[in-house]
Amino acid sequence: xxxxxxxxxxxxxxxxxxxxxxxxxxxxxxxxxxxxxxxxxxxxxxxxxxxxxxxxxxxxxxxxxxxxxxxxxxxxxxxxxxxxxxxxxxxxxxxxxxxxxxxxxxxxxxxxxxxxxxxxxxxxxxxxxxxxxxxxxxxxxxxxxxxxxxxxxxxxxxxxxxxxxxxxxxxxxxxxxxxxxxxxxxxxxxxxxxxxxxxxxxxxxxxxxxxxxxxxxxxxxxxxxxxxxxxxxxxxxxxxxxxxxxxxxxxxxxxxxxxxxxxxxxxxxxxxxxxxxxxxxxxxxxxxxxxxxxxxxxxxxxxxxxxxxxxxxxxxxxxxxxxxxxxxxxxxxxxxxxxxxxxxxxxxxxxxxxxxxxxxxxxxxxxxxxxxxxxxxxxxxxxxxxxxxxxxxxxxxxxxxxxxxxxxxx
Numbered sequence: 001x002x003x004x005x006x007x008x009x010x011x012x013x014x015x016x017x018x019x020x021x022x023x024x025x026x027x028x029x030x031x032x033x034x035x036x037x038x039x040x041x042x043x044x045x046x047x048x049x050x051x052x053x054x055x056x057x058x059x060x061x062x063x064x065x066x067x068x069x070x071x072x073x074x075x076x077x078x079x080x081x082x083x084x085x086x087x088x089x090x091x092x093x094x095x096x097x098x099x100x101x102x103x104x105x106x107x108x109x110x111x112x113x114x115x116x117x118x119x120x121x122x123x124x125x126x127x128x129x130x131x132x133x134x135x136x137x138x139x140x141x142x143x144x145x146x147x148x149x150x151x152x153x154x155x156x157x158x159x160x161x162x163x164x165x166x167x168x169x170x171x172x173x174x175x176x177x178x179x180x181x182x183x184x185x186x187x188x189x190x191x192x193x194x195x196x197x198x199x200x201x202x203x204x205x206x207x208x209x210x211x212x213x214x215x216x217x218x219x220x221x222x223x224x225x226x227x228x229x230x231x232x233x234x235x236x237x238x239x240x241x242x243x244x245x246x247x248x249x250x251x252x253x254x255x256x257x258x259x260x261x262x263x264x265x266x267x268x269x270x271x272x273x274x275x276x277x278x279x280x281x282x283x284x285x286x287x288x289x290x291x292x293x294x295x296x297x298x299x300x301x302x303x304x305x306x307x308x309x310x311x312x313x314x315x316x317x318x319x320x321x322x323x324x325x326x327x328x329x330x331x332x333x334x335x336x337x338x339x340x341x342x343x344x345x346x347x348x349x350x351x352x353x354x355x356x357x358x359x360x361x362x363x364x365x366x367x368x369x370x371x372x373x374x375x376x377x378x379x380x381x382x383x384x385x386x387x388x389x390x391x392x393x394x395x396x397x398x399x400x401x402x403x404x405x406x407x408x409x410x
Contacts (some may be wrong), residue, residue, distance in 0.1 A: 268325020
């Protein structure tokens with residue numbers, strides 16, 4: 001099996017870490033910042049809970065598909081022109097979303113926004129890899145992962161402030177303006193880091209993807225990792241309706257409640273780093289999925305006993321986010337270690353499957369639009385079961401994953 005499209009790098013001065021962070025966040029930040037605005041946008045556009053929830057689902061689908069496309073495109077045409085094109089699409093789509101007169105318009109704009117923003121998510125890492133030595137790369141990728149984790153927690157707080165003081169449309173106006181600044185910075189400060197390949201062949205990538213999908217160990221880690229790390233997207237989609245509409249939290253209070261989840265996520269990541277040298281991957285992943293199951297069971301008990309409160313929702317979710325932080329670096333490291341000849345393809349395919357599963361979880365909230373709590377709990381419970389069985393099916397013995405340079409946060 002050959003590595004898809006061998007890279008030819010250009011020795012250039014690496015872009016500043018701040019610019020790389022801004023480029024990378026253009027993919028994930030827009031996903032989370034809009035969450036507090038869902039109820040407000042639904043009222044303004046006369047949309048149902050399931051209908052407005054599709055704006056999250058479609059965004060995740062766009063991120064999923066884009067991760068399979070931008071790698072090959074940037075190998076063929078270079079990182080810089082593909083990144084500039086993607087960021088331009090994101091800025092235009094954000095303006096379109098701000099002006100949306102209907103739900104269908106907003107959904108189409110969100111798809112375009114995701115396809116544009118995904119360029120930063122994929123190519124920010126690729127540029128860091130192209131322009132850094134191994135030691136510097138580890139530090140830079142670790143910083144990018146930390147920045148994405150922080151953004152996940154901070155974005156809803158920022159979005160809630162916009163909803164409370166300016167309205168949901170200003171979220172997209174501000175994102176477009178901020179992205180325009182990133183676009184200008186990339187144009188002026190980010191050089192090309194990869195020689196375009198004239199002999200690029202897409203069938204090499206397709207062959208690599210097919211090979212990985214036929215590899216049981218890759219499927220075990222990918223399916224288990226996806227359900228363990230993006231199963232929580234069910235909470236992402238349902239939380240504004242549960243915490244704001246049903247429990248009466250203000251948009252500001254919702255943002256800070258969401259921010260508390262970063263404590264669980266950071267604790268799980270810290271635990272993974274400490275345990276990496278002593279706890280085998282399979283054992284760690286089974287423990288994480290068991291923790292997910294316990295948190296889901298707590299939610300089920302609260303729901304069946306009609307005792308849903310802010311504490312009965314947020315406490316299990318903090319535990320769930322801990323399990324996500326614990327499982328994420330183990331799962332992706334193990335998936336990338338399956339075949340050293342197709343690491344690039346494995347990373348793209350893993351990310352695609354991860355986001356695809358997340359989109360299913362957000363779409364599941366629409367199954368019972370009048371009771372998003374039930375749909376959320378069902379999706380989280382099913383995710384914990386899938387994760388446990390998938391990790392159980394992983395072969396042993398397993399190598400210890402190198403979490404320092406391959407850790408990732410959904």
